[in-house]
Amino acid sequence: MNTHLDLLTGESAAGLLDAAVATAGGELVDWRVRQVDHRPGSTTTVSYRATVRWNGVERSETLGASVGRARDGRKPGVVTLSDGDATVAVWRFPGDPALPALPRAFDPAAVEELLAGLGVGPRERAHPELKVRAYRPTRRAVLEATAASARVFLKVLRPRKVADLHQRHALLSRAGLPVPRPLGWSDDGLLVLSPLHGTEMRTAVRDGARIPSPPEILDLLDRLPAEVRDLPRRPAWSESAQHYAGVIGAALPAEAARADDLAAAVAARLAERGTGTDPTHGDLYEAQIMLTDGRVTGLLDVDSAGPGHRADDLACLVAHLDVLSLVGGSDAGHVARANRMRRLAADYATGFVTEPGGRGVDPRDLAARVAGVLLSLATGPHRVQERNWQAATSRRLDVVAAWLDGSRLATAGAGAR
Known part of the structure; x- marks a missing residue:
């Protein structure tokens, strides 16, 4: 250890x-x-x-x-x-040393003052309720602030990152993408964002409700403006496979060699394609997409938007859906849900490969990028201290290997027919 x-x-x-x-x-x-x-x-x-x-x-x-x-x-x-x-x-939360704006974002009186600065009246902004929606120590936090007739999201970042993220939201909002509108930001790392309409695609996936088809996901990515190519390039999840293999090896030495080998295989495949220049979201998966009656009405977390390979966005969605098949128990209900998640991941992958009009991606390249994203997700069980995280990590590495050798897509696709 x-x-x-x-x-x-x-x-x-x-x-x-x-x-x-x-x-x-x-x-x-x-x-x-x-x-x-x-x-x-x-x-x-x-x-x-x-x-x-x-x-x-x-x-x-x-x-x-x-x-x-x-x-x-x-x-x-x-x-x-x-x-x-x-x-x-x-x-002690909210006194995170890397997030100096967090105490202010967690203070109802300070948030009430912030709402006043946005033009919300005294009665409408009084006594805001604050809910912590996400917290990654020293990295970021998201809080939801709700008052009588006002609702905003407060994203807290390291101060050096906030201006860039504000600009990304402004760029995509001007281009007509359904992203949260930036309402203001401060030098200490606080970004104020408007709420979006709809529910997470993850909820629709869980409930078996209507979700976007593969062509509709591609349509969403087609709306990313060309200016995204001019944003700073950030490594795709798949491009960081070797880093995540090191994280896995440090936490679970018994799997260190296998994780390294899988990461090397991913890196070798990616090297065949070189550097991408497509406008990309950078972290596209079902929790980042908001739906209303199955239609996309919101797109969250544009922190990583920039130039890259579109296949990485598609792989990110496929990998997150596939990893949902590994979460849960062994009873009949969980097994049925796992099979449905696996088929759904395969359906999206197949749709992204076979899409006509030059929008389809290479199946071997997509599989390698899915494997790379899954390798990053294999750090999850230890990161959140899941019960029996060692076995859960090994199961995720099994799936990484199955995407690389082609058996995961072939088997899941056969089950979907």
């Missing part, structure tokens, strides 16, 4: 968290790891769900800790501890 991983996820973490909470006058009652972001040879960041007793009253809290990020320990409210070999920074 990697030393930093062991320090922040093993039994020794209890002492670190207890000491950090005690400096603020609290008492740690219990805790569990909620999320792990490990970058071998660089940094490790972990979030925890903890119960803390304050003056005799117990309260559920989110705590964070990092190793390898020296600047975190220099921020106000962060407790710095050492075990003799490593220095650990520990904080």
Whole structure:
């Protein structure tokens, strides 16, 4: 086990968290790891769900800790501890040292003031309700703010990233894409976005409701403006396969060699195509697409939009649908759902390959990119500390191999007919 991983996820973490909470006058009652972001040879960041007793009253809290990020320990409210070999920074949400705008976004009074700046009247903006929709420690957070007649989303980023993301939303909104409109941003990393209409495609997939066809997904990508090619290039998930193999190997040494071999196979396939120049979303999957009666009415998370291969967007959707077939139990209901997810992934892949008019993609190239995305998703069970994450990781690597050798698509496609 990697030393930093062991320090922040093993039994020794209890002492670190207890000491950090005690400096603020609290008492740690219990805790569990909620999320792990490990970058071998660089940094490790972990979030925890903890119960803390304050003056005799117990309260559920989110705590964070990092190793390898020296600047975190220099921020106000962060407790710095050492075990003799490593220095650990520990904080309580919302005091994330890399997200200085987060305390303001989590403060109802500050959000009420923000709504006033957007022209919302006193009665309509009073007492906003705040819900944390996503939190990746030291990286980003998304909060939903709802008042009597106002609703916005607050995206909190590292300060150096916020202006760029505001520009991406503005560009795509002007081009007519159904993305959240940017309503304002601040230098400390806060971006205010309008809400979108509809429900997540993931919900429709789960419920068996109408979803966009492969041609409709391609139509959506056709709407990306040519100016997206001029945005900074960001690596596709498949292009980072070797990085994710390293993450898997650090967490699960028994699978290190296999993960490395699979990543090398993905890299060799991608090298055949070179660098892409298509306008791409960069992270297209069912949770990023909003639907109304099966029609696309929203597109979320455009952080990675830029030049690349369209096949990477298509592969991202296929891979996420396929990984849903690996989630759940072994009872008849879960098995039926898993088979449906697998067929759905195969149907999309087949549709993307056979689409006429020059819009179809090469099947071998698509399969390699699906495998690359799945390799990144194979880090998920450990990252969220899923029960039996070791076995779940191995199952995902099995599917990576099956896409590379062609058997996954062939078998699923046969089952769909």
